[in-house]
Structures are given as C-alpha cells and as structure tokens.
Amino acid sequence: MTLTSRRLISLALTALVATPLAAFAQAQRAHVHGQVRLEVAIEGPTVVIEMQSPLDNFTGFERAPRTDAEKKTADAVVAQLRAADQLFRIDPVANCKLGPVTLRSPALGLGQAEGEASEGHADLDGTFAFNCTNAAAAKFIDVGLFGAFKGPRQIDAQIASPQGQFKRSLKRPAERLAWSK
Template structure:
C-alpha cells in the first residue's frame, strides 16, 4: 500500500469516501468529516445528522425551528469558523456548498415523515503550499453543542489517516510525509 503511486490511489479513495459519506451510519451526536488533497486543491466534506445540529429532523413547524435551520446554515457557510487550516499552507477558500433538508418552502408542507435527515457541507480550498497541511482545527463543536464526536478521514499526498475528534480534541493531525 505505502509504496503505490500516491495519485493512483487518491481517486479511488475519494470515491470510497463519498460512498462512506452517502451510506455511512446515521448516529445522533456523531458527524463525519473528510479531507482530500489533490495537488493544490483541498476538499473538506462534512456530513451530520440534522439532529446533531438543530435537535430535530422533521420539517420545521415553529419559528424557533425555522430560525434554528437558518442559524445552522449560517454557521456551516462560515467556512473560517468550521475549518481552520495552517496559515503556512496558504489556503484560499474557493467554494462552499451547504445542503440542509427542509430548506425551501416546497418541502415545508410535507409534514412529518418518520425518517432521519442529514446535513451536508463541502469546502474547497486552493492551497499554495499543500505540503504544510499538518493539521485541521474544527470549530464545529462550538457551533453545534449537540455534536459529541466527529469521525474524520484524510487522504493527502503524505498518506491516509483517520481520527476521532471530540469537543476537547478539536484539532486533527493530518498524515505527515515520511
């Protein structure tokens, strides 16, 4: 594994991340984070049960619930507060995509289906010095107190890594080149 060409492995790994994210376990209080580096492009993906962010998973019924969804969207769109990359990596945010269920009025009338709902966010950075990507600090636990754990996976030019992040351990050490 370790001696195989780095970029041959990365694409496959990206696909497996996506598969994991799409079919991953839905456990309240637990979210998933992925970081994939492809050259200078660094993509950070976040997936969480909606319950972990706002405390419910049905279409909003009250103004308070509508506000909670708006606040969650605002918090996720604030990329600088969600993920902090080392200054030495010289990363510039390229795009932010946030997908929350029940966000548009067309869905508001559907009422309660007794199902789960997930929130997704993706952040794409361009990093001039990607080799300096030694760690990521997440602000997600501060923004979302219901969140207890984030299972994180990374694939960078330096290798692959996994980590479990918690409110008291919100900094993730990325794989280091050897």
C-alpha cells in the same frame, strides 16, 4: 415451477447479492446522532472537506422548521456552515482561502443529501472547498464544530493527503485534527 416461486427465488438471489453492498453503504453512511463524518482530500492546490452529519447535530430537530424559533435556528446553522473558514481552520502554512460551499439537506430545502432519508431522520451534508498556495504542507485542521454546535460529540475523519492516508477521531472538546507524522 410457478411464476411466483421463480419470482421468489429471483428476489432471494437479489437480496443475497444486495445485502453486503447495502450493509457496506449503511456503514459508510451511518446516521448516528452526535457523530460527524469528515473526508478531507488534499490534492493539488485544494483542500476539500466532505461532511456527513445528522441534521439533529446542528438544529436539534430532523425535519423542516415549523416555528419562527426553529426557522431562526436553521438559518443561523446554514449561515455558520457557509462561513466555513471559521469552522475549519486549516494549518496556516498551507495559506488557504475558502472557495465554494455546498450544503445538502432536503429538510431545510437545500439540495439532495447523500445519506438515505430514513423514517424520522434527516441529514445535513456539506462540501467545503478551499484554495491554497501550499495545500500539501497542511498538517492539521482546527475543527470548530464542537464549539459552534451543541449536538456533535465525536468527529470521525479520513484524510487523504500527499503525506498519506489517515483516520482520526476527535471527541468533544478536542479541536485539532492532525495528521503529521
């Protein structure tokens, strides 16, 4: 067996092993314009919302801003997402206050996005943490992303709360992400 053929077999084996995982990661991190993915984790006194979204949903472009108008758009988007208690209005019974917000979008010069950068596409991801006096009592979040931005058409959410695990989808213009039984 030549070295080359050995290498080919080894590559083929690697591909066989890697493909299902890659497919899984792809499904987890699908980049679909119009779609926003949210993972809501309610644990102890905190509600943490992880958001994955194509940058296009917020800005209408997926690269660094080029013109003054694009720069303005990008700055406005970042400001809106940082004021996350306006976009994610948690059930008042939980009595939550916005904590740290981390935004990730290399195209906008903000940290490292989790999704793989694919040719011509870019993400804007975020982590929004809230501190609450009664987090476990929360049964809904009113999500203002449809009202604030033109791009998102569907929000796919997973909620992990003391009441259980839930999957919910919101289609424009619905706002209430509810998981009460």
